[in-house]
Amino acid sequence: MHKHHSALGLAKAHSTVLPVVRGGIDIAKRKPVDPVTLTRPHAAARAARFFVEKFQGRSMYAVKANPSPDLIQILWDNGITHYDTASIAEVRLVKSVAPEATCCFMHPVKPEEAIAEAYFTHGVRTFSLDSMEELAKIMRATRNASDLTLCVRLRVSSEHSKLSLASKFGVGPGESKELLFAARQAADALGICFHVGSQAMTPEAYAAAMERVRAAIVDAAVTVDVIDVGGGFPSSYPGMEPPPLERFFETIHRAFESLPISYSAELWAEPGRALCAEYSSVVVRVERRRGNELYINDGAYGALFDAAHLGWQFPTTLLREPESTVRDHPFSFYGPTCDDMDHMAGPFLLPADVNAGDYIEIGMLGAYGAAMRTAFNGFGCDETVIVDDEPMVSLYVPVELEMTSNVVKL
Numbered sequence: 001m002h003k004h005h006s007a008l009g010l011a012k013a014h015s016t017v018l019p020v021v022r023g024g025i026d027i028a029k030r031k032p033v034d035p036v037t038l039t040r041p042h043a044a045a046r047a048a049r050f051f052v053e054k055f056q057g058r059s060m061y062a063v064k065a066n067p068s069p070d071l072i073q074i075l076w077d078n079g080i081t082h083y084d085t086a087s088i089a090e091v092r093l094v095k096s097v098a099p100e101a102t103c104c105f106m107h108p109v110k111p112e113e114a115i116a117e118a119y120f121t122h123g124v125r126t127f128s129l130d131s132m133e134e135l136a137k138i139m140r141a142t143r144n145a146s147d148l149t150l151c152v153r154l155r156v157s158s159e160h161s162k163l164s165l166a167s168k169f170g171v172g173p174g175e176s177k178e179l180l181f182a183a184r185q186a187a188d189a190l191g192i193c194f195h196v197g198s199q200a201m202t203p204e205a206y207a208a209a210m211e212r213v214r215a216a217i218v219d220a221a222v223t224v225d226v227i228d229v230g231g232g233f234p235s236s237y238p239g240m241e242p243p244p245l246e247r248f249f250e251t252i253h254r255a256f257e258s259l260p261i262s263y264s265a266e267l268w269a270e271p272g273r274a275l276c277a278e279y280s281s282v283v284v285r286v287e288r289r290r291g292n293e294l295y296i297n298d299g300a301y302g303a304l305f306d307a308a309h310l311g312w313q314f315p316t317t318l319l320r321e322p323e324s325t326v327r328d329h330p331f332s333f334y335g336p337t338c339d340d341m342d343h344m345a346g347p348f349l350l351p352a353d354v355n356a357g358d359y360i361e362i363g364m365l366g367a368y369g370a371a372m373r374t375a376f377n378g379f380g381c382d383e384t385v386i387v388d389d390e391p392m393v394s395l396y397v398p399v400e401l402e403m404t405s406n407v408v409k410l
């Protein structure tokens, strides 16, 4: 029903550069008819450097969170050398932007042709799996290659995360022994990976998953070379302010150090959201107000899929000059299509006098926002403007700096 078409393969339309202090306000002055995506390269660069410097292991970017070629280039330029790809199109995309990048194929169920192309054409050596069938498929597709890193995906709890990834993939407790053993025989390096679910709100999620890893290693009695803690690193949204990322990193590192693995074992992570959430926001126009409902020109089939289908809240700012002095009020949004489901309950806080013709910036849409856009019902847009002001919320701006800048903190 929902056509998820991503930016994959679509040449990114002309980005204009707008070096201004307040990107959204500047756009509002131009009175665009269609929604406009604002991108903040400095915010993505800052997130990449944070992971590269502070996570005590390898950070690979999970491309599905936002497959923008511009973003991949920024991450590459700021030290992200490895990419978690889930489809052959993502592998091709990464290699076209950064030919030297290393792609790891971390989808546990892959077409055999995709594995073969990844291995023979793009030099991919790392594959994840959660079944004996997939192991056989990988060995067939790579003609029994002897240089593979095979990561067995364990099923772990998503109880601490806002978005579950616990049911589709992963071997459960008691089922991992046979697969770990078989993968050990086939692999040059054996890894164990998992995903605690997206937007994990506490480091405990990783501590608990690492206990599952420990049990699986002890049960199978195999030598493990890679521990991959997956994604799930949170960003900050209204009502979902997580503890500092450093606490997640500390918990993970401590758990890693205590596992029964060799000294040379590597620690990997696959952050998606945390690397790109602050990268973009969208400027929308209010076309109509009906009570506390605002009809805006982007929605469930555009960049607001998560707001519609997961009830996710995003920070919002009214882009009006002079600023409204009216007190904030909770609003819900309707998107532009004719579909009742094109509804975002929010609540989104905006000055109570917001009205048709006003422009609103919706923040933190860099992850799973732009990536989910469709052109359903004739409403699609890809005008992108690069700005250099701060995102509405940032996990990466030191507190002192935040106090003195004009960052709107919700």
Ligand SMILES: *Cc1c(COP(=O)(O)O)cnc(C)c1O
Residues within 6 Å of the ligand: 062, 064, 065, 084, 106, 107, 195, 197, 198, 199, 230, 231, 232, 233, 270, 271, 272, 273, 274, 367
């Ligand atoms: C989606 C996904 C990620 C990224 O998850 P975030 O919650 O965005 O960090 C990483 N690894 C795998 C296997 C995924 O499916």
